[in-house]
């Protein structure tokens with residue numbers, strides 16, 4: 651199992667510039683990334699300005715910066731220092747460094763105490779772990795650091811999607827994800843899905859027609875998310891039972 655985790659880590663050990671070139675600078679990557687940002691903005695849970703927020707797998711800050719722009723402070727963790735160096739540069743240029751602590755963190759062994767955070771978000775990270783055992787381990791460790799009543803926002807690849815026929819990575823059954831969360835005391839409160847727009851489709855039909863797929867996705871986002879290929883989830887950790895009051 652350690653080998654598959656290291657493989658995922660190594661896949662993203664490029665420089666921040668190389669990552670951004672692939673993800674956001676090229677026209678096709680930007681189309682997909684803008685689409686993701688719409689889901690992010692729609693689902694990102696609102697928290698108080700003084701809430702403790704963690705992003706794990708922050709990369710070069712594709713979602714860190716929009717999160718900071720909502721006015722919150724956060725800890726941005728990732729296992730790859732090369733990507734975090736780029737994130738640090740970006741937030742310094744934007745004058746956001748005082749609200750963002752950037753640090754190396756491994757999602758399988760977070761350095762935080764139990765129940766430290768009001769919100770943890772982690773986008774396009776869980777689907778990069780190539781078996782359900784790693785995905786379970788990552789989600790369980792994330793849930794550990796969330797306060798009772800706190801929230802988790804993440805995405806995964808759904809195995810019940812037709813896209814699974816051509817998808818080469820690891821997809822998970824939504825029922826299994828629900829079980830993993832339930833085992834950590836978490837309950838799904840909202841879920842939306844992306845049905846159509848993928849990098850493969852953009853490469854196949856070109857950016858113009860792919861925009862149409864993006865528009866259909868947006869219209870379908872609340873429709874049967876458990877059948878979508880990219881499933882965005884917000885879950886809440888159950889609040890602890892208060893102490894019994896005897897008379």
Ligand SMILES: C[S@@+](CC[C@H](N)C(=O)[O-])C[C@H]1O[C@@H](n2cnc3c(N)ncnc32)[C@H](O)[C@@H]1O
Nearest residue numbers: 659662707708709712728729730756757773774
């Ligand atoms: C597909 S990228 C997503 C980055 C960013 N969230 C985004 O959407 O642009 C996956 C990220 O997970 C990070 N990662 C891989 N293994 C990790 C681990 N064990 N702990 C923390 N982060 C990890 C990678 O370094 C990379 O930044």
